[in-house]
Amino acid sequence: MRPVSVAGIGKTAFGAFPDRDLKSLAVEAITSCLTDAGVGPEAVQAFYLGNFDGPSFTSQNHLAPYVAGAAGISGVPATRFEAACASGGSAFFHAFHAVASGLYERVLVCGVEKMTSQTTARVADILAGAGDAQTESSVGATFPAIFAMIARRHMFEYGTTREQLAAVAVKNHYNASLNPQAHLRKVITMEQALNGKPVAEPFTIYDCSLVSDGAAAILISSAEDSIRVAACAQASGPVALADRSTITSFAATQIAAHKAYAQAGITPRQVQVAEVHDCFTIAELIAMEDLGFVEAGQSGPWVASGATALSGELPVNTSGGLKAKGHPVGATGVAQLCDLVLQMRGQAGARQVKVANLALAQNLGGSGATSVVTILRKP
Amino acid sequence: MRPVSVAGIGKTAFGAFPDRDLKSLAVEAITSCLTDAGVGPEAVQAFYLGNFDGPSFTSQNHLAPYVAGAAGISGVPATRFEAACASGGSAFFHAFHAVASGLYERVLVCGVEKMTSQTTARVADILAGAGDAQTESSVGATFPAIFAMIARRHMFEYGTTREQLAAVAVKNHYNASLNPQAHLRKVITMEQALNGKPVAEPFTIYDCSLVSDGAAAILISSAEDSIRVAACAQASGPVALADRSTITSFAATQIAAHKAYAQAGITPRQVQVAEVHDCFTIAELIAMEDLGFVEAGQSGPWVASGATALSGELPVNTSGGLKAKGHPVGATGVAQLCDLVLQMRGQAGARQVKVANLALAQNLGGSGATSVVTILRKP
Numbered sequence: 001m002r003p004v005s006v007a008g009i010g011k012t013a014f015g016a017f018p019d020r021d022l023k024s025l026a027v028e029a030i031t032s033c034l035t036d037a038g039v040g041p042e043a044v045q046a047f048y049l050g051n052f053d054g055p056s057f058t059s060q061n062h063l064a065p066y067v068a069g070a071a072g073i074s075g076v077p078a079t080r081f082e083a084a085c086a087s088g089g090s091a092f093f094h095a096f097h098a099v100a101s102g103l104y105e106r107v108l109v110c111g112v113e114k115m116t117s118q119t120t121a122r123v124a125d126i127l128a129g130a131g132d133a134q135t136e137s138s139v140g141a142t143f144p145a146i147f148a149m150i151a152r153r154h155m156f157e158y159g160t161t162r163e164q165l166a167a168v169a170v171k172n173h174y175n176a177s178l179n180p181q182a183h184l185r186k187v188i189t190m191e192q193a194l195n196g197k198p199v200a201e202p203f204t205i206y207d208c209s210l211v212s213d214g215a216a217a218i219l220i221s222s223a224e225d226s227i228r229v230a231a232c233a234q235a236s237g238p239v240a241l242a243d244r245s246t247i248t249s250f251a252a253t254q255i256a257a258h259k260a261y262a263q264a265g266i267t268p269r270q271v272q273v274a275e276v277h278d279c280f281t282i283a284e285l286i287a288m289e290d291l292g293f294v295e296a297g298q299s300g301p302w303v304a305s306g307a308t309a310l311s312g313e314l315p316v317n318t319s320g321g322l323k324a325k326g327h328p329v330g331a332t333g334v335a336q337l338c339d340l341v342l343q344m345r346g347q348a349g350a351r352q353v354k355v356a357n358l359a360l361a362q363n364l365g366g367s368g369a370t371s372v373v374t375i376l377r378k379p
Numbered sequence: 380m381r382p383v384s385v386a387g388i389g390k391t392a393f394g395a396f397p398d399r400d401l402k403s404l405a406v407e408a409i410t411s412c413l414t415d416a417g418v419g420p421e422a423v424q425a426f427y428l429g430n431f432d433g434p435s436f437t438s439q440n441h442l443a444p445y446v447a448g449a450a451g452i453s454g455v456p457a458t459r460f461e462a463a464c465a466s467g468g469s470a471f472f473h474a475f476h477a478v479a480s481g482l483y484e485r486v487l488v489c490g491v492e493k494m495t496s497q498t499t500a501r502v503a504d505i506l507a508g509a510g511d512a513q514t515e516s517s518v519g520a521t522f523p524a525i526f527a528m529i530a531r532r533h534m535f536e537y538g539t540t541r542e543q544l545a546a547v548a549v550k551n552h553y554n555a556s557l558n559p560q561a562h563l564r565k566v567i568t569m570e571q572a573l574n575g576k577p578v579a580e581p582f583t584i585y586d587c588s589l590v591s592d593g594a595a596a597i598l599i600s601s602a603e604d605s606i607r608v609a610a611c612a613q614a615s616g617p618v619a620l621a622d623r624s625t626i627t628s629f630a631a632t633q634i635a636a637h638k639a640y641a642q643a644g645i646t647p648r649q650v651q652v653a654e655v656h657d658c659f660t661i662a663e664l665i666a667m668e669d670l671g672f673v674e675a676g677q678s679g680p681w682v683a684s685g686a687t688a689l690s691g692e693l694p695v696n697t698s699g700g701l702k703a704k705g706h707p708v709g710a711t712g713v714a715q716l717c718d719l720v721l722q723m724r725g726q727a728g729a730r731q732v733k734v735a736n737l738a739l740a741q742n743l744g745g746s747g748a749t750s751v752v753t754i755l756r757k758p
Contacts, residue, residue: 047615053440055432059516061508062463065615065631065748069622075634078615078749079469080461084441090458094473101480129440137438236426236444236457243448252444255454369444370457 001100005225006218006376008037009338013181014214014326022058022114023070025215029331030071030110033217041072044219045104048095049080050088050111051330056126058114067110083234084130085279087111088216088333089363089372093234095220096374100229105222111334112215123211127329130366132240144208144280146241146367148200151282154248155202157297160285162202164300166193168281169206169323171309176320178350183212183326207281212326216335227344230358230377231263239369250368253290257362260373261292266358268292271314271375273343273356275336277364278321287362288316291373315353318343333363333372340376380479384604385597385755387416388717392560393593393705401437401493402449404594408710409450409489412596420451423598424483427474428459429467429490430709435505437493446489462613463509464658466490467595467712468742468751472613474599475753479608484601490713491594502590506708509745511619523587523659525620525746527579530661533627534581536676539664541581543679545572547660548585548702550688555699557729562591562705586660591705595714606723609737609756610642618748629747632669636741639752640671645737647671650693650754652722652735654715656743657700666741667695670752694732697722712742712751719755 010032012025026049034041047068055061064078083090088111095107115123128137131146141149154160170193176182188206196204220229235255238244244251261268268291276291278284288299293314302308308316319325319339322332342348343356357378364371389412391404405428413420426447434440443457462469467490474486494502507516510525520528533539549572555561567585575583599608614634617623623630640647647670655670657663667678672693681687687695698704698718701711721727722735736757743750 053434055435055505055508058512059508060512061432061461061505062510062618062745062748064462065744066511066618068615069617069748074616075614075630077469077472077613078462079473079613082440082459082461083443083457090456093456094458094477097480097482098473098476101476101482103476103480126434126440129434129438131441132445133437133439234456234458235454236447237453238448239441239445251454365444366441369441369448 002102002222003224004096004099004220004229005223006227006341007221007225008033008219009341010036011181011216011335011338012214014183014212014328016116017213020213022054022060022112023067025114025213026067026110026112027071029215029217033219037219043106044073044076044108046076046098046107047073047078048091048107048109050091050333051080052082052084052087052113053126057118083370084365085329086333086363086365086370086372087330090234092333092337092374093232093372096229096232099220099222106219108217108219109334110215110217111331113328113330114213115211115328116213135240135242144200144203147280147282148203150247151202154282157248160300162194164304165207165281166190167304168278168284169193172278172317172321172323175310175318175351176324179320179325182320182324183210184324203280209279209322209327212328214326214328214331216331216338218334218337226378227341228377228379231260231375233259233263234372237369239366241367249286249290249296250371252368252371253287253362256371256373257291260375264375270358271360272358273318273340273353274314274316274360275319275339276316276362278317278323279327283364291362310351310353318348318351318353336361336363337374344376344378381481381601382603383475383478383599383608384602385606385720386600386604387412387598388720389415390560390595390714390717391593393562393591393707395495396592399592401433401439401491402446404493404592405446405489405491406450408594408596412598416598422485423452423455423487425455425477425486426452426457427470427486427488429470429712430459431461431463431466431492432505436497462749463744464708465712465742465744465749465751466709469613471712471716471753472611472751475608475611478599478601485598487596487598488713489594489596490710492707492709493592494590494707495592514619514621523579523582526659526661527582529626530581533661536627539679541573543683544586544660545569546683547657547663548572551657551696551700551702554689554697554730555703558699558704561699561703562589563703582659588658588701588706591707593705593707593710595710595717597713597716605757606720607756607758610639610754612638612642613751616748618745620746628665628669628675629750631747631750632666632741632743635750635752636670639754643754649737650739651737652697652719652732653693653695653739654698654718655695655741657696657702658706662743670741689730689732697727697730697732715740715742716753723755723757
């Protein structure tokens with residue numbers, strides 16, 4: 001395996017864009033990424049697209065050559081990768097290994113989702129497909145309900161509190177307020193977070209990530225550049241909650257993290273900045289534990305203490321996270337990497353952290369059946 | 380790149396199975412494949428799933444860990460690959476390179492589609508997503524109409540006749556009559572093929588492939604076994620017909636074939652048996668030309684002469700092809716490889732050809748925007 005570097009990044013703003021279609025979002029991110037890298041579309045040797053369910057959201061399928069062609073990329077392998085909300089991370093995982101193994105010199109990874117043209121009810125139905133249709137979605141267990149059950153159990157087992165969940169929301173909303181490309185740039189107080197519109201006990205609207213449109217792209221290459229992909233690992237676990245021995249941790253994240261740390265030759269506490277998959281506030285807490293930043297059950301007090309704030313010992317979701325930056329599903333895993341690169345380059349503006357030489361992204365699919373962990377490093 | 384071998388294959392029958400769901404089909408193919416290879420699910424280091432649109436057909440998404448878990452495969456990377464009707468071939472393409480590059484020792488590729496639980500109209504809509512929604516499906520150009528236009532143009536440019544198209548159907552129906560796992564095992568005459576129910580001028584129902592349920596699986600490994608993957612290449616082209624300089628050949632197939640022949644170090648005419656993507660009769664004719672078996676425009680007379688029959692110089696679609704074996708979209712690309720392996724092992728029963736040491740599969744996505752060409756060889 002040879003070194004793999006980040007050659008360029010590009011992102012659209014995340015938000016609800018009634019006048020934009022999936023193609024225009026993806027092309028904007030790709031064009032911006034290629035410009036950042038200083039190359040044209042002819043430099044791309046393979047195209048890896050992360051997209052969860054474009055066919056259901058937009059009626060357009062076969063999206064990889066569709067998007068690639070619109071961006072001027074033709075002839076090369078163009079494939080769509082689906083792993084629910086980890087589709088972007090999974091596309092990156094496969095692309096990373098293709099470059100590391102010597103198959104290609106330069107690969108473009110794009111993530112995109114156009115969600116807001118559907119009704120809220122239809123969006124919930126489409127997202128519910130990432131759970132188990134037989135035992136979950138068909139009996140009404142949409143994702144807010146599933147993660148609410150997970151939160152309740154975490155509260156029961158470890159004494160995690162609603163205030164600790166809300167602390168994630170308050171932090172991520174604050175970070176997003178400093179991110180000009182975030183979907184919601186509104187600072188919220190603890191009181192607001194706790195008294196938001198109820199969604200599924202114990203969640204208010206502020207515990208839930210956003211339904212967004214957006215795209216992100218990253219070009220990786222075999223050149224020995226200033227930001228390296230130190231590791232990337234993907235793992236799987238059962239789709240249905242009923243098939244797991246515990247629902248307060250995700251085996252897929254634990255396995256992927258273990259492999260990624262070994263590949264990079266680091267320990268969890270060496271990570272200096274992280275973007276993790278906060279589809280719900282509880283998911284960010286569990287990520288802190290599954291990634292080994294704290295022991296199981298300790299994430300609530302740790303996050304509430306400010307440890308993961310911009311000025312804390314390990315800034316987490318400096319972009320605002322899925323919670324407030326937005327969550328265009330297929331784009332998320334790629335956007336996390338773009339946001340880490342901005343931090344590592346010192347281009348994160350008002351949300352810039354002090355030290356960002358070793359960065360980690362964690363992208364979760366469904367209620368944890370897929371997880372991808374990527375580590376970036378400045379050599 | 381190190382040698383990659385076929386360690387095992389498994390297939391379900393193709394057909395309309397009202398009492399079978401997607402999961403049970405996939406698990407049957409996987410179990411049969413692992414049994415054939417003589418290993419258990421714990422031997423699988425990564426799971427690559429080819430599936431076109433399970434979410435629309437079955438309401439279940441996140442299908443890779445869903446299927447893998449049901450087959451006893453957990454923890455390892457499990458990803459769904461989508462490239463329209465070439466989803467199975469694309470999953471195999473990525474799996475092949477992952478083993479060839481040394482990333483894994485053993486990878487399981489499964490292709491599956493469960494289509495027949497939807498109405499015919501809904502199936503046509505879902506399939507139409509693989510074309511261009513803006514310029515094709517939204518104005519009623521479903522796939523039979525698109526390929527009918529391609530056929531009309533091929534007839535206009537080269538003098539290809541309806542009888543030559545029908546010769547593909549007659550041959551493939553005959554081959555399927557000898558395949559106990561085929562969807563339709565009914566021999567048809569030229570007269571029947573020409574006088575079938577009209578679908579889209581010049582196509583009758585006998586020019587169109589079937590809507591089927593089914594699954595196929597193949598285990599590949601780095602062991603130096605008796606059937607090698609000599610080459611696998613994937614390429615892309617424009618999704619919309621309107622964006623192409625010609626519609627009587629598919630650039631993606633030509634590029635993929637060119638690469639695959641170079642990788643394998645062979646010329647087209649060395650191929651001894653082939654499974655190609657006959658989603659419509661015209662697609663098999665064009666494949667003969669794009670794969671270099673004959674010059675552009677010569678496929679009609681060549682196929683009508685019997686050259687691609689079981690006893691011909693190059694037997695094509697000995698399984699019965701998509702036309703009569705059936706076309707569970709995501710399964711097709713993997714099933715083609717299984718059928719070639721049966722021929723190479725001498726296990727093809729009544730449809731066994733005499734010499735099958737060098738075999739080729741071609742799997743097309745949509746109306747040609749993706750194509751995957753794979754070459755298998757006995758060393």
